[in-house]
Amino acid sequence: MEEREMRLMKGNEAIAEAAIRAGADAFYGYPITPQTEVMEYLMETDATARTGMAVLQAESEVSAINMVYGGASTGHRVMTSSSSPGISLMSEGISFIAGAELPCLLINVSRGGPGLGTIQPSQADYFQTVKGGGHGDYKLLTLAPSSVQELADFISLGFDLAFKYRNPTMILADGALGQMMEKIYLPTPRPRMTEYPDWATNGTPEGKERRFITSLNLLPQEHELVNIRLQKKYREMEKNEVRYEMIQCDDADYIIVAFGIIARIAQKSIELARAKGHKIGLFRPITLYPFPYDQIRELADNSRVKGFMSVELSAGQMIEDIRLAVEGRKPVGFFGRLGGMVPTPEEIENALYEYFNIK
């Protein structure tokens, strides 16, 4: 691996630095805890002076997502970041971006809800993100980092996937990842785009047919075709883009399923359990959409595996997808903390013992 600069960085700042290095063309955002440092870093480091990228504080998240829509329509790499209530405000805009088949990068540094909630981390935006969030039949390709390194690496990956499928990519992070500091290898910088896709509305060149971008179609016969085309795209994503990590699942009797910050904590729980002689493994989905149904089902089919436990910072949202994957073959337990509370490794460990009656 070539020499990459190593730096101790806070998650939010890593997002910003990675965005500059990914050749982002614009960041349009609005302050909201716990992710405000993303825009502050971009302004402080003068991203515009570094690469010419536009950085603009909009007057609201509604405005910001519509600026993203505008920038995306020109075929540029455009992004925003926000946190749960702000993402809710963006729902209409996100639906429009998906409906108009435009690429963009979205980041949700989730906090406890519902409503104004709290500023501590949460994973209760899983449904909102993975099932679409805004109105209509669409999906967000969702990446769930569980380290500051992944947070940084997923920026250029997120852009590339967005352009590959002409669909928004969402990085579903949480307040813990946004605020924690870790050593990371900074992504190698790549230049901003100089050529733009054929579908972009950025002024019609002489001799070429003009383009237009819309998500409106009043003829249901035509709009059904649009939706069918979108669905084809999502089937492609499901075939090609599933990402996950399995830690010590080869000999595991019980499997914890967790993503994001909880996956990090659960790794410690497994360590503690294994020290006591219990064979516990961790299945970590990295893409929440497309969800690794097949891989979890395979584990469920394995006669050695006795059960699964979903551990989430919510009342249980990902567990529904786990149950779909397991399809009743094995029991699926749940442990969660709510309202911004984060469990200790021991709490998770004990919850596992309790649910599966392990002495």
Next chain:
Amino acid sequence: MAKIRGAVTVDNERCKGCELCVFTCDKQVLGMSTAVNSKGYHYAYMANPDACIGCTNCGIICPDGVISVYRVKVEE
């Protein structure tokens, strides 16, 4: 001495019969047909063609842009 003569064409199918051109014409050139187009609109036509001076006011005021205007200088 030269005289200005004008004439207009109306795209009958695209005319929506709003009559604004009829009211706008200072020379009372235009009228509305008794016939209707395929959408059921009466369309504008030159009822009084000799009076037209090709001032383009009707073309400008037409919301649908269905009027084209021609003008020629005629030596008397």
Next chain:
Amino acid sequence: MEVNDIIKPENLVYQKSRLMAEKQFNFCPGCGHGVVVRTIAEVIEEMGIEHDVIGISPVGCSVFLYDFYKFDVVEAAHGRACAVATGIKRVQPDKFVFTYQGDGDLAAIGTGETMHACNRGENIVIVFINNGIYGMTGGQMAPTTLEGMKTTTCPRGRDVKTMGYPLNITPLLAQLDGVCYVTRHSVHTPANVRKLKKALRQAFENQRDKKGTSIVEVVSNCNSGWGLTPKQANDWMVENMFKKYPLGDMKVDGKLVMDMNAPR
């Protein structure tokens, strides 16, 4: 001389712009929208900027704007056109970007986005069609609906005590430093259409010269919503709308030229 002798290509002095697409306008017969849409195309054609222009269509009667032009157009969500324009302009500063918005789009749901794009002085052109009603959705009250005017959501006439006052928004926007040009026109007579065309040209030139935001308001009719013939609607507009929304320049080249003490 016969009519057929006059109607020859070499005698052509006026026709609609070649930047108009084949699709027929969905506007009602006699609606001012049609004139404005065509006039914008004429200005763009005459300035030779058709390869560098991006229009933004709103939600409202002009939602299908993208079907009517032969240049690039993007559809925006209701009220968001000024944010979409900002998003486009910031990554493509050398393109000409204009929004086309109705009274609900610009002055109700889009008030925040409009105000802040103007406050930032985005180098865009905002075309604002003010006909005091929501046409597309069937004739409901708009922020600019006059006191006492009847619409489907104020069937006994707009009662300012419960429904608020007619919002004269352009003079408010004119006071923002980022705005360089604010002007109000109409399209009910050829003379006024010609004035509008000059104003639109000025607006696009301001964008070329990076002078900030230009707002061109057009007070227009809605004969369907108002329940009148096109001619009657124009007459009613002159009688009533112009009182509250008088025509003329409000700000030119960054300087307020309207009477700040006049009742609004």
